[in-house]
Amino acid sequence: MTTLAPGAACALPEVPEAPPEELRERAWAARRALGTRLVVLGHHYQKHEVIEFADITGDSFLLARRGAEATHADLVLFLGVYFMAEAADVLRAPHQTVVLPDLGAGCHLAECADIFTVRDAWSQLTDAFPGRRIVPLTYMNSGADLKAFVGEHGGAVCTSGNAERAFRWAMDQGDMVFFFPDEHLGRNTAARMGMDPWSPVVWDARRAVLGGADPDRLAAERIVLWKGFCNVxxxxxxxxxxxxxxxxxxxxxxxxxxxxxxxxxxxxxxxxxxxxxxxxxxxxxxxxxxxxxxxxxxxxxxxxxxxxxxxxLNEHICPCITMNRITLPKLTWALESLAAGEVPNVVRVDEDMARWARLALDRMLALPG
Ligand code: SF4
Missing domain, CATH: 3.40.50.10800 (NadA-like)
Structure with missing residues (x-):
């Protein structure tokens, strides 16, 4: 299972209270003191007040890779959400430690699927269709445990940029693709492949039997989509x-x-x-x-x-509330702690889980085309 480093599990930010300009100066002073020991990774959805501290900006997979490549740094500070920090930990170099300024920064979409309900769905599907080769695919926006699950069961991870290639690969590997946790990315990918986007069967984990899907449709369709969504x-x-x-x-x-x-x-x-x-x-x-x-x-x-x-498009949109949990005060706290020699909020994935998750990510990197 995913664990936090000993002594860091319950580290709650002692968020400094000061005017933004003062916090900014303090954060930059701590950042400068850490020098090349630290690399700061910033996801595109982060707030303006923290993204200026990022050495590298990008999407979650690019950041995880670039963090691992920054071998001069033994500290990797992730400005993003939890599954991203986990992915960075899965790919990190052995001497690196990944830190997330707020461990409560989750992702609604990633949390639509958990390992227990996915395992249960997998058992039901494989029992219902014993002769079929089912290939699990997970979106990057998922926990390390789900990435490990697909790695262990012959599947791969995909991003929004390579989902079509991943689906085509999975369909070549087997008879059925089981994709989680984003139903919408799944439908849009089916459409990109020239399929009817409404033909994939939806698996609703709230339904106890076969995710509420009709068994005849399940038998006939090649794609099963987890009923999950991003609330943004x-x-x-x-x-x-x-x-x-x-x-x-x-x-x-x-x-x-x-x-x-x-x-x-x-x-x-x-x-x-x-x-x-x-x-x-x-x-x-x-x-x-x-x-x-x-x-x-x-x-x-x-x-x-x-x-x-x-x-x-939506002028009244509320920005992603979990991404917005990484604030300037919390970043200042994390940087000052690191500069003082403490390493708070370490994100660490169990080594066995990380090995399977890496395999699933490696399969994504090896996708044809
Ligand atoms: S925007 Fe959606 S997918 Fe991205 S972190 Fe927020 S909830 Fe998750």
């Missing part, structure tokens, strides 16, 4: 797209594939956070771009692209 990306609607087009004729609408299928269908384009960032940069000056993803990233793109009108 499912706030986007087709109506918001219609309104954006009314207000900004010619607007380019880009949705993240964690959005519901009708939204992705109505958008002009869809893609991962890295894709969205690249596309906004590429669009000609004067373009209007409406984006369906977390507000912090969209607002940063707006600031970085002053020659374009960049806005969030």
């Amino acid at each position: 990306h499912t706030t986007f609607t087709v109506r918001q797209i219609d309104e954006a087009r009314e207000r900004h004729p010619g607007v380019v609408v880009i949705a993240h594939p964690e959005c519901p299928r009708p939204v992705v269908e109505a958008a002009d384009e869809d893609g991962s956070t890295e894709y969205i960032i690249r596309r906004v940069r590429e669009l000609p000056a004067g373009s209007a771009v409406a984006i369906g993803t977390d507000w912090n990233l969209v607002d940063r793109l707006r600031i970085q692209n002053p020659d374009k009108t960049v806005f969030c």
Whole structure:
């Protein structure tokens, strides 16, 4: 199971109370004192007040890899959520330690699937279809225990950027793909593969028998999708797209594939956070771009692209509350603790689990195409 380092399990941030400018100076002083011993990784959805401290910004998988490559650093501070810090720990170099400023920074989507209900679903599926080869696939947004589960059962991890390749690979490997925890990414990937996005069967873990799925449909379909969702990306609607087009004729609408299928269908384009960032940069000056993803990233793109009108599809969106748990006061506390020689909030994945999770990540890296 996933564990926290001894002595660090219950470390609650002693959040300093001071005006933001003072905190910023203190945080930078501690950061400078740590020098190259420390690498700070920042996910694109992090708040502006902390992202400026990131040595590397990116999506979760890129950050985990880049943290491991920064072998000059023995400390890896992750500005992101828990599953990301776990992935960084799975891939880290042996001498590195991964720290998360707030251990309560979870992810709604990742928490839609847990190892117990996934194991139960797996047993039911394999019992119901004994002759079929079922390949489990998990989204990067999942716990290390689920990554280990798929590694142990011949499956792989995927990101929003390579989900289509992962699904094609899994379909070549077996008769059925069991994907968790994001139903919407699964549907949007089925559509990318030219399939009817509504044909995959949904597994609802709240239903005791076969996830509430019809056994005949299960027998006939090749993709089973876990009923899970991101509570940020499912706030986007087709109506918001219609309104954006009314207000900004010619607007380019880009949705993240964690959005519901009708939204992705109505958008002009869809893609991962890295894709969205690249596309906004590429669009000609004067373009209007409406984006369906977390507000912090969209607002940063707006600031970085002053020659374009960049806005969030949902103007009233609440930014991802778990990502926003990493605040300047907590970061200051973590940096000052590290500079004082204490290592708080260590995220550590059990070695056996990490080995299987690494295998699942390695299979993703080896995906054909
Ligand atoms: S935006 Fe959604 S998927 Fe990303 S961390 Fe927040 S809840 Fe999880």
